[in-house]
Amino acid sequence: MSLTVEQTKERNKALIDEVLEVYPDKTAKRRGKHLGTFEEGKSDCGVKSNVKSVPGVMTIRGCAYAGSKGVVWGPIKDMIHISHGPVGCGQYSWAARRNYYIGTTGVDTFVTMQFTSDFQEKDIVFGGDKKLAKIIDEIEVLFPLNHGITVQSECPIGLIGDDIEAVSKAKSKEYEGKTIVPVRCEGFRGVSQSLGHHIANDSIRDWVFDKLDPDRPAPFESTPYDVAIIGDYNIGGDAWSSRILLEEMGLRVVAQWSGDGSIAELENTPKAKLNVLHCYRSMNYISRHMEEKYGIPWVEYNFFGPTKIAESLREIAGHFDDKIKEGAERVIAKYQPLMQAVIDKYRPRLEGKKVMLFVGGLRPRHVIGAYEDLGMEVIGTGYEFGHNDDYQRTTHYVKDGTLIYDDVTGYEFEKFVEALEPDLVASGIKEKYVFQKMGYPFRQMHSWDYSGPYHGYDGFAIFARDMDMAINSPVWALTKTPWK
């Protein structure tokens, strides 16, 4: 029996009130502002965001280091990223995000390695600047084909007052202008990984772009069709299944940020004609900067599911001439039979299924279209580290009455799922096993559950298959003990 929109809103309100009852008053008041229901016609989702998590709850959020090293800088493949500080942060983020790349690891590419200054007590007491300088020397000896170094600060660096900028500058000079980027992404900064994205963007501006000779010609012959992919981390190959579409429609991708990216591509980007931005949250800053400083326009796009892919291809093409517009139509037409075949195969198995999402970046809104292409409905969504502009953008995707939960706590998420009984929960590794134990089909939407890619037309086929395998797995019929 389905509820009317008004009934849904009433139910959500009652549910939120019930969930808040467990908290001490002060916390209930704080958390209450992050939980709500989308009201059609409003300019955002009506929840507060991007403020400090409440202490003592099981927040799903990470830290600034995770945003900088784990997301933005880490995938730049020909640079060495030093996790500067104690051993742990680098160890836990070691190769955990599936940023695919092509290269000879340990020789000319370094993404799936863990470089750390492994801080000891004496480094805390006496400072780590000398050690950092020595580390850069050792990197130059052992990894001569590296094209640059970043210094990703962990918590203690800022607290003990190390001057990583001075070390980076001095070493860069010593190594003839080598790119060495200090990044002040200490984990205690900001309220989530989001500030780490911003800090990393700023460090690209200050330590890559601003070091370039403004009159330097592009190292390639420019064309009117040069674009850069911004904010695709190539998880399971996402950026590749996106790039191939852009190239098929006649564009030339001169840089990939940052999945399978290289420092040369970062440096090329100011020569692009258009920046196409997938993860708005993590890379809008540098896109805006390039617009202001170099006059490069940027356009957001969504490559999840055929409806949104077609819309996005047309929107991107709208920035170019008829050749590219025709190219977009050609690409859409080319893949249409594949998409129809995928939908014909999977939609009957997924029609009417309800989904609850909780992810980071762009996914809490962008994947909704892909689910809808398969006849599924997203009944609840929220961001780990979204800002108000993310919740504004979400209004274009969600239906009236959708439950919205910002920086959801483990407790709230469990209660919401228990009450709304979706057919699929789509979130991260920390949530996966909780919901599977409860008998809910689950897909990890950070790592694609080790599958993927999910972007682009090739990716949508995999997405559809994976949602089907999750929801229709025979295992869910086995969860109840038959004799009980």
Added chain:
Amino acid sequence: MSQNADNVVDHFNLFRSPEYVDMFKTKKENFENAEPTDRVEEIREWTKTWDYREKNFARDSLTVNPAKACQPLGAVFVAVGFESTLPFVHGSQGCVAYYRSHFSRHFKEPSSCVSSSMTEDAAVFGGLNNMIDGLANAYSMYKPKMIAVSTTCMAEVIGDDLNAFIKNAKEKGSVPEEFDVPFAHTPAFVGSHITGYDNALLGVIKHFWDGKAGTVPVPERVPNEKINFVGGFDGYTVGNQREIKRIFDLMGVEHTLLCDASDVWDTPTDGEFRMYDGGTTLEDAAAALNAKATVSMQEYCTSKTLEFCASKGQEVLAFNHPVGVAGTDQFLMGISKLTGKEIPEALAKERGRLVDAIADSSAHIHGKKFAIYGDPDLCYGLAAFLLELGAEPTHVLATNGGKDWAEKMQALFDSSPFGKGCHAYAGKDLWHMRSLLFTEPVDFLIGNTYGKYLERDTGTPLIRIGFPVFDRHHHHRYPVWGYQGAMNVLVWILDKIFDEIDKNTIVPAKTDYSFDIIR
């Protein structure tokens, strides 16, 4: 078009289709400023040389691919091993996201843990308010019986005092006065996850045995016949703890497993999420003071804990992650000596079956060279077992091993003719191991998941034993302790050896004369 609705192709094969291969080529040639192929090959070859090895071993500041994690991870491990206990990490919240992910990826289980979410303001003013609010929230939401607090490097650098903070929080009513909040300072820049295990376990037992941070009188020890058993940080805790319980039950040894995470990291899928399951009860943790002795399976993981137990008048006994016949013999005889209980025939039979298995198979292992890396105790246990099998544990490396460990390893090597030429590498990392494998190759490598990069680069087949193992499923459910555990380890080693023999003899009409059906 590469994709196909009838047979969906994912990343394993999708990107090998010609249009993607062309795309990669164009990207590399035009935009990546890639190094010339011959230059890459030249450097790659150089990294295999003794010259590179010498330069690699000369570094003293850079760490590359370390085989260790940080203290707080060990502290969280300890907390989940106690009944209805919520791990609470005082510091920045991102760390907790990492610990939870790390454990969940290994055990394929939920890992519950909260943090006090300290940010810039706490860095300036201290994290007291975070502790006060955090304990109150965690207590009301997750209804734990105990909250075990540990720190991150951030809280340690700014010098937050847990004892005072917890007292203060209790005064403010965050949790009831009598509620158990043991704590441990676990700076990430000291030691490794095994140090954190030691500190956190010490924190818990100290709390109960020393009068709950001065709030109740120090309990009088009334010795009894029970044995405390401590497993240490152990990726096989699910299989191992259950095996140890079985062995103790067979022997009739009254025991308390201190920090038993075997149930919480192995909960059923039956429609219910159990945030807490099993674990050492708080009553047992308190009563463990009265035990006759405390036995640790991992000496390097429990040195402070055992010292404290001894100071209370308990006998203490430590092993180095015993694996194999002699290792298990020593363990059982140690327990027997402590308790006066005889080792039952059933275990003697299990021993015989293990020896039988070794006799059946040791020809395939005899004289093979192995490299091992991992935690110091695990390395010792595995090396001892390999010597017993007639294999040569040629390179044994522990990033978190010290000089004393290296000496102990050397003594082990010296005790066997198969240990000749074997070497222990304390404080070295997996990039050192890479040089070792190129310059002094071995037949097999034993270690955690990260060894797959070494397997790829050096061609040394990897046998996955250790923590974490992310890319193979469910091995943590099998014990590696006891005679039955050794049997598992033996089979894992043999399976890899036979797979390699088969791979080496599989080319039709060329090498497959040895592709034998009977091995």
